[in-house]
Amino acid sequence: MAKTHVTMKVNGNEVEGLVEPRLLLVHFIRDNLQLTGTHIGCETTHCGACTIDIDGMSVKSCTMFAVQADGADILTIEGVANADGTLSAVQEGFRAMHGLQCGFCTPGMIVRAHRLLQENPSPSEEDIRMGISGNLCRCTGYQNIVKAIQYAAAKINGTEFKEAAE
């Protein structure tokens, strides 16, 4: 099958590639661009480990073809930190609140939480739980992930983060 030339912006950098139409975007990101922070868990659109941000939307990159991302503006976990290299509010939240154990789901969780907080800077606990319902975590039981996102929201809003009593 003839290959197609694609260009896109990934984490602020212009990238290009020659791709077969059937190449999944997640494989383009991991194999062609060597950005292996974006994980593959299920490959069946369930787990969310492959979540990236495309043109302001959270997308499971195992369920889109690389050709479809021609011209897109993409953010992966590698591009989430602040420009000066310090951790973003969401990343800091995951560290401070122990929002990860094995870390497999974490890139997808963080990229998803990033978009969630852009859309809803003051989410309720319910909003957070529904907002990350497309991301599965087999380790944490989600409790600390929710806290991590609450921490990040407080940091972004300049309010005080109070850990809810259990």
Next chain:
Amino acid sequence: MIPGPFGYHRPETVADAVKLLASLGDEARPLAGGHSLIPMMKLRLATPGHLVDLHRIPNLKGIRNDGGKVTIGAMTTQHELLASDVVAKALPILMEAALLIADPQVRYRGTIGGNVANGDPGNDMPAMMMTLGASYVLEGSAGARTVAATDFYQGAYFTALDPGEILTEISIPTPATGHGYAYEKLKRKVGDYATAAAAVVLTMTGGKVATCSIGLTNLSETPLLATDAAKAVIGTSLDDGSLKAAAAAAEQIMSPAADARGPVEYRKHVGGIMVMRALKRAAQRAV
């Protein structure tokens, strides 16, 4: 989990898309959000030789209230439905249903056109469209035609869509002001298709049901309009007896598959319960 090879096409007008589909023949399929089609392609349950991606056709997007009817472009995503003021005001039941479809990521990509055109009995929007009396505009090389949602579904993955046709928009008569509505969906977890689901749109006068329509999801090979169940509650105040009569009438037309979501008897039983719950909740909302 790698799909088979295919040729990729990205037309910018409906006319070009229709031309492409006609010239590429049976091997070609439209690609909308890809959240039903790409998973099927990975499993090689679908092996289209060509995909005609509809994303670059601006005319297929958008939601309008034309007074009396709401028109929704096929490529409108579930996420866009949830963000729409027009939908929130005129068709709140669509919001309720869209929120019960999959998860945020899937809703950013999945389109309403793909959801209704797919023909999967598990899709939530088809029964909704039957309940609301919606119709679909289908465009092919022979021109455009309009098909009522109630005439569209013929079997699992069999619809009135002819090869080479594109569903361009959905037209929904605006329900009466003060109507009550509810979509009750039983599922095992977030992101699951319905074990059983029921949609209800009704109006009440003087505490009694004046008009009612009921749709059922994933309880047969196609979405169902439960006409007799709806008739059973007209003129009643939705007392226990009439709720049970409606559930029984709805169960009469259900023929769900036995699968991981449960045996046939169970799915019919909970289907009846979804009907009763949706009726009660719709009535509470009606003014």
